[in-house]
Amino acid sequence: MRNIHFDAVYHMPWLEYRHATPEGKVVLRLQTGRGDFSRVIAKVTSNYNYPDYFANAMQVEMKVAYRDEFHDWYECVFTPEDVRVKYLFVLESDEQIFKLDAAGLHFGADYYEDISEAFAFAYAYAAPAMPEWAKGCVGYQIFPDRFRREGENEPGLEPWTSDRVQNEFRYGGNLRGIIKAVPYLKELGVQMVYSTPMFLSDSSHRYNTFDYFRIDPLLGTEEDLRELCDELHKNGMKLIMDGVFNHSGVEFAPFKDAKEKGKDSKYYNWFFFDNTEECGYQTFGHWPYMPKLNLQNPDCAEYFLRVGRYWIEKCHIDGWRLDVSPEVWPDFWRQYRKMIKTANPEGIMIAECWDDSREWLTTGDMFDATMHYVLSRNIWNRFCHHRISLAQFDSCLNRSLMLYPERINQVLWTFLGSHDTARLRTRAGGDLRMLHAASFFQFTFPGAPIIYYGDELGMQGGDDPYCRFPMEWHNVEGNVTHAHYRKLAHVRAGSSALRVGSFRTWQVEENGLYAYLRQSDDQQVLCLINTALEPVSGIIRLPEEMAGAAVLTDLYADVPYPVQDGMLKVTLAVGEGVILTLPE
Numbered sequence: 001m002r003n004i005h006f007d008a009v010y011h012m013p014w015l016e017y018r019h020a021t022p023e024g025k026v027v028l029r030l031q032t033g034r035g036d037f038s039r040v041i042a043k044v045t046s047n048y049n050y051p052d053y054f055a056n057a058m059q060v061e062m063k064v065a066y067r068d069e070f071h072d073w074y075e076c077v078f079t080p081e082d083v084r085v086k087y088l089f090v091l092e093s094d095e096q097i098f099k100l101d102a103a104g105l106h107f108g109a110d111y112y113e114d115i116s117e118a119f120a121f122a123y124a125y126a127a128p129a130m131p132e133w134a135k136g137c138v139g140y141q142i143f144p145d146r147f148r149r150e151g152e153n154e155p156g157l158e159p160w161t162s163d164r165v166q167n168e169f170r171y172g173g174n175l176r177g178i179i180k181a182v183p184y185l186k187e188l189g190v191q192m193v194y195s196t197p198m199f200l201s202d203s204s205h206r207y208n209t210f211d212y213f214r215i216d217p218l219l220g221t222e223e224d225l226r227e228l229c230d231e232l233h234k235n236g237m238k239l240i241m242d243g244v245f246n247h248s249g250v251e252f253a254p255f256k257d258a259k260e261k262g263k264d265s266k267y268y269n270w271f272f273f274d275n276t277e278e279c280g281y282q283t284f285g286h287w288p289y290m291p292k293l294n295l296q297n298p299d300c301a302e303y304f305l306r307v308g309r310y311w312i313e314k315c316h317i318d319g320w321r322l323d324v325s326p327e328v329w330p331d332f333w334r335q336y337r338k339m340i341k342t343a344n345p346e347g348i349m350i351a352e353c354w355d356d357s358r359e360w361l362t363t364g365d366m367f368d369a370t371m372h373y374v375l376s377r378n379i380w381n382r383f384c385h386h387r388i389s390l391a392q393f394d395s396c397l398n399r400s401l402m403l404y405p406e407r408i409n410q411v412l413w414t415f416l417g418s419h420d421t422a423r424l425r426t427r428a429g430g431d432l433r434m435l436h437a438a439s440f441f442q443f444t445f446p447g448a449p450i451i452y453y454g455d456e457l458g459m460q461g462g463d464d465p466y467c468r469f470p471m472e473w474h475n476v477e478g479n480v481t482h483a484h485y486r487k488l489a490h491v492r493a494g495s496s497a498l499r500v501g502s503f504r505t506w507q508v509e510e511n512g513l514y515a516y517l518r519q520s521d522d523q524q525v526l527c528l529i530n531t532a533l534e535p536v537s538g539i540i541r542l543p544e545e546m547a548g549a550a551v552l553t554d555l556y557a558d559v560p561y562p563v564q565d566g567m568l569k570v571t572l573a574v575g576e577g578v579i580l581t582l583p584e
Contacts, residue, residue: 002093005033008071009105011089013119015362019405021077022129026121027405028060030074030089030100034067039092040074045115046082047122053086053115062089066402067505068395073402085121127407128364131346133238135410136499137191138443138489139450143419144195144219145170145204146470147453148177154218165465167203173470175220179228186235188456188482189489192448193232194240194321194350196419198225201249204468205419207323208249208290212307226315238318240350241311245304245332246324247284247292254303255291270300284324295332304332305339312343319348325360325367326353333366350413361408369411372447374400376415382531383438384427390531394508401446401503410500414447416455423452423467426460433575436484437529440556440577443488444518444527446503456485491555491579497523498579506543513538513572525555528570529577537571546582555579 010031011017017029028042045057058081065075088101099106103117149160149172157172158164178195185193197206200214215222229239248255254267259281262268271291272282279288295301311317319340325333333349340347348368351360357370378396381387388396401409416424416438428434435458442449454471458481461467476482492498497518507515512532518525524545530536546552547566554561556579561568570578 004036004093006105008033015358016404018121020124020127022127024126025077026080026124027077032072034070034072037091037093041090042076042087043090044087047084047086066398068398080124083124085124086115086118088118130407130411131348134348137448138189139192139194139448140185140190141450141452142193142195143468144198145173146468147173148181148471149173150176150180160470165468167205167465170204171470172218175224175228179231182231182235188486189493190237192238197242197244207244209244210249210251229316240319240321241317242323243320244323246328247290250289269297270294295329301332305335308336309339309343321350323352325351337366358403361404369408369413372412372414379438380427383434390512390514391508394505409446412447413450414442415450416442417452419468420464422463423459423461425458426462432458436575440529443492444498456482487556496520497525507540509538511536515540526580530572530574533574535573540568540570542566542568549582552580553583555581
């Protein structure tokens with residue numbers, strides 16, 4: 001008889017475990033011990049289906065959607081007969097049957113009389129729909145001061161070849177330069193551009209904002225920003241701006257007034273003058289030049305709601321990435337979401353949260369997505385540092401997919417590096433092959449892959465600020481890494497499975513060969529990648545839909561792969577991956 005891990009059985013009637021889709025379907029998930037059960041059924045009825053609530057209940061088969069070292073996560077998706085849902089689970093293992101309801105786990109499953117002990121989904125309102133353009137789109141992050149400079153040079157700027165990249169040194173990258181680069185971005189396959197702050201400041205990063213209604217003159221003008229947005233839109237791209245509302249700069253007029261006048265200033269309560277820090281006020285981190293804002297103050301909140309709306313309406317931006325979002329008063333983000341969706345229903349709101357973001361995402365009243373640092377750390381640990389085995393990496397991926405509903409997984413920002421982190425190639429000791437392997441994985445995994453400017457050229461750089469060297473425009477022509485990224489972006493754009501399809505682990509080999517299945521309503525692709533530092537070979541058992549084919553096509557390299565007896569023999573070099581599908 002199987003040893004069942006009863007303590008692993010878990011369901012929460014909320015968040016990722018029980019939610020509705022934008023189409024009005026209901027998703028139920030259940031955690032169990034890995035391999036403990038042979039069958040799991042969700043019995044679904046209505047709170048008003050009396051007197052025999054479960055006698056004629058829907059029986060929905062659940063399948064293992066995700067799996068780590070210790071757990072299976074079962075999932076089912078169905079259209080309820082009544083949106084006022086009551087449900088429970090029946091679990092089978094060998095000849096044993098169990099029932100799980102809100103009262104706990106019970107041996108046997110032949111009694112369902114007490115509806116009050118069933119789990120409840122009181123009213124399965126459809127979840128907010130994500131903007132179609134954001135699902136699986138390819139993004140590109142720009143650090144404006146270091147991306148591209150056009151026009152006359154301002155006095156005191158660093159030469160483009162300088163290695164002085166600290167915050168006080170400015171290179172003069174500007175909006176005209178970004179406009180000039182639009183054809184480059186389009187050719188690369190970019191569909192969305194995210195820029196770090198553009199507002200008036202005295203630092204190269206501009207996260208210490210002085211005036212939220214004024215573009216930094218070194219960067220350009222409001223008219224330049226509007227022209228950039230319009231040019232991106234003409235070329236099928238969106239623009240996301242960086243909103244820094246957790247803190248300002250010390251030259252922000254309300255802060256200057258509050259610091260000068262103290263409690264006599266009408267702005268005094270926009271900040272926290274509580275002597276928490278040596279400087280006499282709360283700050284971002286421990287940096288006095290970035291005083292923390294108090295978004296619980298209604299006037300302060302109203303000001304920043306006006307900021308957000310202004311740039312959407314005046315310059316046609318497509319959304320906001322919000323800096324240090326977990327440290328901001330949560331109800332402000334609810335107000336901010338209402339503002340964005342009113343000003344631009346297709347606009348998007350992205351959190352900068354470095355951890356589990358369920359608090360901010362799954363309730364549907366704050367952010368659409370987050371910067372997926374949970375995933376990034378797993379990628380770094382496997383492809384750069386090789387601290388974890390492939391089996392551990394796969395388990396981490398499955399756990400990360402379980403964090404959020406699928407509609408959120410489709411728009412999560414996945415990235416290999418940013419202005420806050422060392423570049424991936426540098427993390428990997430300069431090994432360009434690992435950058436190729438990691439980017440292959442990034443572009444074939446669910447979410448919106450974000451390219452940090454210059455990664456597509458193989459640029460290197462350590463931790464902040466050394467990840468902010470100027471863009472190497474001289475290194476574009478004939479660059480094999482650029483060609484690699486361009487191919488990935490265009491393959492992804494043409495594949496519904498890669499953009500929005502489900503993810504399923506297919507085969508994990510000790511030598512580092514990794515196979516995973518991506519599947520949408522109209523396409524199935526099998527991705528194979530070498531995650532190791534040596535060439536790998538293996539035999540892949542093919543999915544049923546592919547096993548009968550004589551040959552499969554690699555979407556990346558456009559070469560055939562012969563199939564024999566439902567199996568595929570493959571050898572992959574270091575950094576190599578293939579994207580297999582049935583030939584047209």
